[in-house]
Amino acid sequence: MIPIMAPFVGEAEARAASAVVMSGWLSQGPEVAAFEKEFAEAVGSEHACAVSNCTVALHLALVAVGVKPGHEVILASHTFIACANAVRQCGATPIFVDIDPDTFNLNPELVAAAVTTRTKAIMCIHQMGMPCDMAALLPIARDHGLAVIEDAACAIGSEIRFGNEWQRIGRPLGDVACFSLHPRKLLTVGDGGVLTTNNAEFDQLFRLLRQHGMSVSDSVRHNSRTVIVEEYPLPGFNYRLTDVQAAIGRAQLKRLDDIVRRRRELADGYYNMLSEVPGVKAPQEPAWARTNWQSYCVRLPEGADQRDVMQKMLDQGVATRRGIMCAHLERAYSDAEIRFPLPESESAHRGCILLPLFHQMTDEMQSHVVHSLKEALSEI
Numbered sequence: 001m002i003p004i005m006a007p008f009v010g011e012a013e014a015r016a017a018s019a020v021v022m023s024g025w026l027s028q029g030p031e032v033a034a035f036e037k038e039f040a041e042a043v044g045s046e047h048a049c050a051v052s053n054c055t056v057a058l059h060l061a062l063v064a065v066g067v068k069p070g071h072e073v074i075l076a077s078h079t080f081i082a083c084a085n086a087v088r089q090c091g092a093t094p095i096f097v098d099i100d101p102d103t104f105n106l107n108p109e110l111v112a113a114a115v116t117t118r119t120k121a122i123m124c125i126h127q128m129g130m131p132c133d134m135a136a137l138l139p140i141a142r143d144h145g146l147a148v149i150e151d152a153a154c155a156i157g158s159e160i161r162f163g164n165e166w167q168r169i170g171r172p173l174g175d176v177a178c179f180s181l182h183p184r185k186l187l188t189v190g191d192g193g194v195l196t197t198n199n200a201e202f203d204q205l206f207r208l209l210r211q212h213g214m215s216v217s218d219s220v221r222h223n224s225r226t227v228i229v230e231e232y233p234l235p236g237f238n239y240r241l242t243d244v245q246a247a248i249g250r251a252q253l254k255r256l257d258d259i260v261r262r263r264r265e266l267a268d269g270y271y272n273m274l275s276e277v278p279g280v281k282a283p284q285e286p287a288w289a290r291t292n293w294q295s296y297c298v299r300l301p302e303g304a305d306q307r308d309v310m311q312k313m314l315d316q317g318v319a320t321r322r323g324i325m326c327a328h329l330e331r332a333y334s335d336a337e338i339r340f341p342l343p344e345s346e347s348a349h350r351g352c353i354l355l356p357l358f359h360q361m362t363d364e365m366q367s368h369v370v371h372s373l374k375e376a377l378s379e380i
């Protein structure tokens with residue numbers, strides 16, 4: 001069976017985790033601090049704050065930019081449901097705007113019309129690792145005084161040309177970027193998240209809120225020779241990452257360049273092979289973006305039944321996934337106000353499938369995937 005994704009972990013991660021266990025300090029401590037420093041260096045941001053997952057990172061980012069009950073946040077529905085959930089967790093309303101069918105990302109041309117007096121922020125989701133059109137989105141945010149949160153859950157190692165310079169996603173171009181370390185993404189620690197920002201006050205706030213609003217961390221108190229009594233200036237949360245996970249994360253970061261390089265090689269392979277499968281549209285990068293190919297999303301020919309193709313491929317030992325979900329089509333959002341039509345979001349969700357792509361994938365496996373897709377489509 002060829003899986004949709006497989007984490008690229010091994011001895012280095014196992015040794016790192018083991019060393020932390022043997023050290024006797026397992027919760028947030030020196031490994032988290034070191035991981036944060038290395039993560040910030042990897043993406044080029046001034047600050048990085050590690051948390052339990054990307055969903056809580058999005059929550060903290062929204063809190064930091066001041067999203068409160070009554071506010072609206074503009075985002076795509078065509079994304080993992082955690083994005084809309086994080087907005088709702090702040091008591092705010094997600095306002096869904098349609099996507100560009102080529103990049104699967106928020107269509108900047110539709111964003112300005114969605115801004116109201118209640119709008120507080122735009123959540124730019126770098127879907128499947130493909131950078132959003134930040135050059136078009138940032139001026140809209142600036143003109144309307146809106147905060148910009150980048151959902152970079154999938155985008156570690158992706159690059160964007162901004163001005164005349166290529167830079168990694170996460171520096172960030174908006175106010176805050178949020179990354180995920182779930183096994184479905186390029187780097188994983190089981191579950192984990194990171195917030196990057198160049199705003200020192202936001203970073204301080206993230207650090208306070210992730211540990212119950214506590215002014216002094218437990219590792220600092222543990223190592224102090226004088227008595228320290230902590231204070232709680234704000235009500236916070238427990239959104240901490242553990243040192244065991246951070247140690248794994250440090251080992252994973254060392255593999256990033258290698259993983260991105262191999263994924264790009266495999267994506268090129270798909271692009272070439274898929275040109276021989278009639279009617280299938282392979283994804284392409286705009287001139288200003290280099291994706292990490294977190295997911296490889298192909299559009300099926302008109303008339304092909306998504307579930308049927310997926311089942312036929314599964315019968316051939318190939319796991320696939322449906323196109324990216326749409327939050328507004330799920331029961332959890334059946335009561336949501338849908339202010340704008342979302343035809344491209346729905347069409348991408350229903351008409352696309354994700355093909356397997358992982359570091360350890362061989363060229364033979366890839367040929368088999370394309371062959372099974374061709375077979376599945378030959379019968380329609």
Ligand SMILES: *Cc1c(COP(=O)(O)O)cnc(C)c1O
Nearest residue numbers: 053054055080082153180181182
């Ligand atoms: C995976 C993902 C998330 C959630 O990340 P977790 O770390 O699992 O909470 C959020 N947004 C997008 C776009 C994702 O793909």
